Amino acid sequence: MNIAVIFAGGTGQRMNTRSKPKQFLDVHGKPVLIYTLEVFSNHPMIDKIILVCLDSYITYCKKIIKKWDVSKVEKIITGGKSGQESIFKGLKSAYEYCPEDSIVLIHDGVRPLIDEATISKDIMSVKKYGSAITISSAVETVIIKNKNDEVGTILNRSDCEIAKAPQCFYLRDIYNAHLKALDENNVNFIDSASLMHHYGYKLSTVEGPAENIKITTPSDFYIFRAIIDAKENLQIIGL
Structure with missing residues (x-):
């Protein structure tokens, strides 16, 4: 079984939006989160989706998921106080009713430009190597100050x-690593790759599209909208 755990619990403080968090902002009448969920729901290898959401937006999530008919969303659960806690809650929910040898793909609700081919490669990498960390090449000079x-x-x-993202593992591995982190009070890992690396797991990489950006700032949102517009224009002219 292949399960996507989609994290949509951010409050969007760096986006400076006054109305709603960034994952619920509309592009052409459709929330950013729905763009993300649709990629996973439409993928033939994804069986179920668990959505981790802000408690105050659960009702809204149910409404938009029904409106856009995102059929593979199995559960919507309340997130935690941190990203690490929220991901663990999503994994715990999956662990309660899915086989422990399931493959879990952990993804940000505000990464709507992930594509089907990369998701397929991630799943195959977990089957072959036990993990898959989606990456893209650095295009600018990286320094350590x-x-x-x-x-x-x-x-x-x-x-x-x-x-x-996605960052992908066997459910039993990532779940047990989270349990170990909780037992040792290691609660400040920035993402699943960092947590798994800390506990000695080998992490294989999968090259993803450069446009697989995380919408964090207003400029990210405008880039996403521009890419959507460009893709729609290419469809109109038949390319």
Whole structure:
């Protein structure tokens, strides 16, 4: 079984929106979150989706999921106080009713430009290697600054990759790693890849599309909208 755990619990503070969090902003009348959910729901290899959401938006999520007929959403659960806690709650929900050898794909609700081919490659990577961290190549120089805010180490760009999502594992592995983190009070991992790396799991990478951006700031939102517009225009002219 292949399960997508979609995290849509952010409050959008860096987006500076006054009306609603970024995952619920509309592009051509459709919320960003729905664009994301549709990619996974339409994928033939995805069996179920668990959506982790802000408690105050659960009713709204149910409404838009019904409106847009996202049929594979199995559960909508309340997130936690942090990203790590929210992901664990999603994994715990999956663990309660899915086989432990299921493949789980952890994805941000505000990464709507993930594509079907990458999801397929992620699933196959977990089957072959036990994990899949979606990445894209670094396109600018990466530096490590020193304590004086000066340039310290300049990394070789050809050796650098940007970790994105989905981040994919066997359910038993990622769930047990989260349990270990809770037992040791390690609650500050920035993402699942960091947590799994800390506990000694080997992480295989899968190259994803460069446009697989996380919508965090207003400029990200405008880039997403521009890409959607460009794709629609290409469809109109038959390309």
